[in-house]
Amino acid sequence: MAEKKAFVTGHPIAHSRSPKIHGYWLAKYGIDGSYRAIDVRPEDFAAFLKSLGENGYCGGNVTIPHKEAAFALVERRDEAADAIGAVNTLWLEEGVLWGGNTDGLGFAGNLDDHAPGWAANGPAVVLGAGGASRAIIHALKQRGVSDIRIVNRTLARAEELADRFGAGVSAHGAGTVGELLADAGLLINTTALGMHGDETLAADPADLPGHAIVTDIVYVPLETPLLGAARARGLKTVDGLGMLLHQAVPCFERWFGKRPEVTPELRRMIVADIEAH
Numbered sequence: 001m002a003e004k005k006a007f008v009t010g011h012p013i014a015h016s017r018s019p020k021i022h023g024y025w026l027a028k029y030g031i032d033g034s035y036r037a038i039d040v041r042p043e044d045f046a047a048f049l050k051s052l053g054e055n056g057y058c059g060g061n062v063t064i065p066h067k068e069a070a071f072a073l074v075e076r077r078d079e080a081a082d083a084i085g086a087v088n089t090l091w092l093e094e095g096v097l098w099g100g101n102t103d104g105l106g107f108a109g110n111l112d113d114h115a116p117g118w119a120a121n122g123p124a125v126v127l128g129a130g131g132a133s134r135a136i137i138h139a140l141k142q143r144g145v146s147d148i149r150i151v152n153r154t155l156a157r158a159e160e161l162a163d164r165f166g167a168g169v170s171a172h173g174a175g176t177v178g179e180l181l182a183d184a185g186l187l188i189n190t191t192a193l194g195m196h197g198d199e200t201l202a203a204d205p206a207d208l209p210g211h212a213i214v215t216d217i218v219y220v221p222l223e224t225p226l227l228g229a230a231r232a233r234g235l236k237t238v239d240g241l242g243m244l245l246h247q248a249v250p251c252f253e254r255w256f257g258k259r260p261e262v263t264p265e266l267r268r269m270i271v272a273d274i275e276a277h
Helices: 018-028 042-050 067-073 079-084 103-114 131-142 155-165 174-181 225-232 241-256 264-276
Strands: 004-010 033-039 057-062 089-093 096-100 124-127 148-152 169-173 186-189 213-216 236-238
Touching (some): 018 241, 018 264, 057 241, 067 096, 079 096, 079 103, 079 131, 089 241, 103 131, 103 213, 124 131, 131 148, 148 155, 155 169, 186 225, 213 225, 241 264
Parallel strands (some): 004 057, 186 213, 213 236
Antiparallel strands (some): 089 096
16 A cells, blocks of 8 residues: 655645644554645646646645635535635545535534533624634534624625625624623634734623633634633633644544544644744
């Protein structure tokens, strides 16, 4: 049996921690396989996808800026990719290039791990209306959260998402966030707020009820200003690193035939890597 080869592609891609995650699992389970980061410029992306089979790849991950292009270029898509409108996972099945999306599964898996029963905690307030929020809204709907409130600086983008996902999803401008939080059980930040020392809070956890869970998809830093403020108030918080780890699980299983575990050891290894940089 030849070595199974997979990859992650983006532009730039050097920062990706996916090779460390998949490399850890390949070693742990003794699988003859490889997973590497490949920098592909947008203008070369279509040709790169066409050559996967002849280059011996069974599949790979797609990250910024290629997720929408991958959505358009694959031959078949799974239900999650169709619902989200972006592809983060590729695989070849009998010569056919498939695209899927595991970001929503990663989000839900992270909360299952650290805040079991979270889905019964709605209503949910989602900050931001970009690609990541589409995956999260899809996951929330899949888990039966029936009141999802999207808050975005540009109201039109939030309205677009509310229309896309339909019943139970509403759009709101940034000015209304305080009153939206008053009865919310889930606050989810999908924006880049909290990265690179941006200390401004898009929402104040002080406005939430005491049973609320606060999560941020940003994982550098691990404790964003939003999570810090929520923790100081005694609320349950879940950082964004688990979403990265859990979205990789179904990908690894698809390419390498083994469902891997997100272990404390794997998490410690990735945290150490983040702290080293």
